[in-house]
Amino acid sequence: MTAVPEKAKAAALPSVDRALAHPVVAELVATYGHQETVAALRRVLGEARDALRDENAAIPGIETIAGACRQRVLARARPSQRRVFNLTGTVLHTNLGRAVLPQEAVDAVLDVMAYPSNLEFEVEKGSRGERDAHVEQLICELTGAEAACVVNNNAGAVLLLLNTFAEGKEVIVSRGELIEIGGAFRIPDIMRRANCRLVEVGTTNRTHPKDYEAAIGESTALIMRVHASNYAIQGFTAAVPERTLMDIAHKRKIPFVIDLGAGTLVDLERYGLPHEPTPREAINSGGDLVSFSGDKLLGGPQCGIIVGHDDLIKPINKNPLKRALRLDKVRLAALEAVLRLYRDPDTLPQKLPTLRLLTRRKDDIRALAQRLLPTVTTRLAGVAEVSIGECKSQIGSGSLPVELLDSASLVLSPVKGQGKRPSGADIDRLAAAFRALPVPVIGRVHEGALHFDLRCLEDEAGFVAQLSELAL
Secondary structure, three states: OOOOOHHHHHHHOOOHHHHHOOHHHHHHHHHHOHHHHHHHHHHHHHHHHHHOOOOOOOOOOHHHHHHHHHHHHHHHHOOOOOOOEEOOOEOOOHHHOOOOOOHHHHHHHHHHHHOOOOOOEEOOOOEEOOOOHHHHHHHHHHHOOOEEEEEOOHHHHHHHHHHHHHOOOEEEEEHHHOOEEHHHEEHHHHHHHOOOEEEEEOOOOEOOHHHHHHHOOOOEEEEEEEOOOOOOOOOOOEOOOHHHHHHHHHHOOOOEEEEEEOOOOOOHHHHOOOOOOOHHHHHHOOOOEEEEEOOOOOOOOOOEEEEEOHHHHHHHHHOHHHHHHOOOHHHHHHHHHHHHHOOOOOOHHHHOHHHHHHOOOHHHHHHHHHHHHHHHHHHOOOOEEEEEEEEEEEEEOOEEEEEEEEEEEEEEEEOOOOOOOOOHHHHHHHHHHHHOOOOOEEOEEEOOEEEEEHHHOOOHHHHHHOHHHOOO
């Protein structure tokens, strides 16, 4: 049989005009535009011509070309940031967006996004207003502070606080509190960017009042306590009580500031969780200024909150950096909606997703695993064995780092025929297949298996519905 010449094969490919007339491609034009569709079509046809250099290659038909064009257009149209199923076992996962917002916050955000808002306008007075005023009263009510301000995140809050009061001066911090948070971002780095000098006192595990007293000099601007929100030092330790630090600072007329990191506005013990210091407790223990995050245990949008004495908040608001770090109308609307939920602590575990997920009962999670087991087992037949496992969830984002929550998981163990053991590549392929779903499923690879901790799975129907699209 005589081979068909490459040029003849290429000539047999459908033309751009013919492909545009295909119903699938025509629908793409109607939805995504002529320019985008034609560009994708030309790339598909170009790749097809290149493939025809192989004399054994078959000429793709119009259906194949149209389908490839559709895949390419849809891939380009897919948002870069999109929803995923967080089955990692980390509730507040920094890489997966931390706190999930309640519906009240989503509704508030949509409202101010779609229409003009009174962001910096006092409707009653008909005059210019301050954007922080939308949340300041609520924050003060919930923390007991005299005044408050908000910025883009807690690192920004600490930077702003330090720059306002300690630029060109010294800040005293215990060596045991020189934390590093995600992305290798360290307290000493923030100090340098704020143009102040760090003075380390004590040792990693023990710091005493005399250490602080000996370090105070003419250039001392602040004494700072950094809460160990993302690590724990145990054993032979000593730390100076906050009330004592306040006395030491005030004796020399120096503000005492506390960086709480993952601050929560309620006593978590009320809901059966470990205790985490609250801003109210920090203020009552002597903090003149207290900073904390909004998107960790608080369960709100990314932001940093500073609370404290009114005469200290005012200069912070006047710092030019405040404008650079301020919140936009979207996050302010979300934060206000979340803060309002805290006025009713009894319904908070139902309405606030972060608290709802953290307080989810192990028995309920295991029941979910038992419901999912038959469906997942059937779908992965011959590819992976599926079982229910006991596991521990972590809170995440540096919050209560040594505390773990009892949970249950689906354990997916790849199988190989003829007595062969599955390899790491088999597990990676299985994990990649789940990540390639319309709503990517993100699990955790551990001890030769893919683990799906179900603590954060609330959309059970959505998870099951897309299993048929697994490419195995």
